[in-house]
Amino acid sequence: MRVKNWRGWFLVGLAALLPACVPAAAGAPVETGFAAAETSATGAPTASALPAAARASPTALPAPSAILVPSATPPPTPALAASIAATPCAEARGWVRRLAAPSPRLGYDIDAQIYLPPCYASSGERYPVLYLIHGLGFTEDQWVRLGAPETADALIAAGEIAPLIIVMPRDRIDTGLDPAFVTDLVPYLDANYRTLADGPHRAIGGLSRGGGWAIHLGLRYPKVFGRVGGHSPAVFLGDENNVLEYARAIARAGPAPALYVDVGEDDGQRQSAIWLDQVFTWFDFEHTYRLQPGGHTEQYWSRNMADYLRFYAADWRAGREPWRAPATPESR
DSSP: OHHHHHHHHHHHHHHHTSOOSSOOGGGOOOOSSOGGGOBOTTSOBOGGGSOGGGSOOOOOOOOSOSOOOOOOOOOOOHHHHHTTTTSOOOOOOOEEEEEEEOOTTTTSOEEEEEEEOTTHHHHOOOBOEEEEEOOTTOOTTHHHHTTHHHHHHHHHHTTSSOOOEEEEEOOOSOTTHHHHIIIIIHHHHHHHSOBOOSGGGEEEEEETHHHHHHHHHHHHOTTTOSEEEEESOOOOTTOHHHHHHHHHHHHHHOOOOEEEEEEETTOSOOHHHHHHHHHHHHTTOOEEEEEESOOSSHHHHHHTHHHHHHHHTGGGOTTSOOOOOOOOTTOO
16 A cells, blocks of 8 residues: 555656646646747747747646546447458548537537548448547647648558548637537537447547647546547646546556557657656556657657557558557657
8 A cells, every 4th residue: 555655646746847838827727838849830930839828728627527428329330340441442532521519518619620531421331530639829720731631541542551530629728628529529420420439449649739638538538539649748737637547547447548659859848758658657558658859840740640640540450460669769
């Protein structure tokens, strides 16, 4: 018992080392120092480089409580699950559409862009779903601009990943996104698109602030998302204890989702990624951690897009071995 208490205090102490760029007003979470580092594809500062006081801040993230799950949706049959990528497709490209998912929790629609894979309209099949959240100062088009749809097209055509749906929602700096993400957005997608509506066929990821959201939601709702990724993640200031509590709950009840964290060697604020690697290691969660060339830039995320998609779709490739990150001294 003493060892467990010591471990908890040790992790809390590590969390205290995460830097805060500007103190948050009234307990509002902010990114842990990433705001000034985020840049556009051209290297020009974005709106996220503004002082924190000049940006709208959400209220404090909710403390751990009863786990919410999406509303009931028809479970996929074994035949449907096994049929991923089984039907030949003559189309080379998918397409991107806009959608607005009603959210009673938020009181406004969740705007998103959705990538539908080649032959979605004609196949009649159901597909796994990847949710990708953008960074601070950007909108739901960031992942499109970074090349997620084109990369998915290429990997699907090469047979490296199965066809999938990618949903890229907008974060309006509203902490009500938890629980609206799982109570409103996920059920809306399952009801209106041909999804494989279960945890093993859902993944969630994000970059920078979006990575903070992906870690928060993925760990809090491990039965909803089977794979979770944070790319240059910014754990919200004040959310560290929540992350630890979610990790403890997973360690007790299991299983943990598949986990991936990466960050650039030149990223001036690597603390969140380092801390998450330590937390996942401490709880013996199998995970991939990559420290690789690059900074906190769109060039970095775009350059690694193919590896991101290979990770998220690793379990969805019929007849293939799960994808593993290339071995590096910093990989786990």
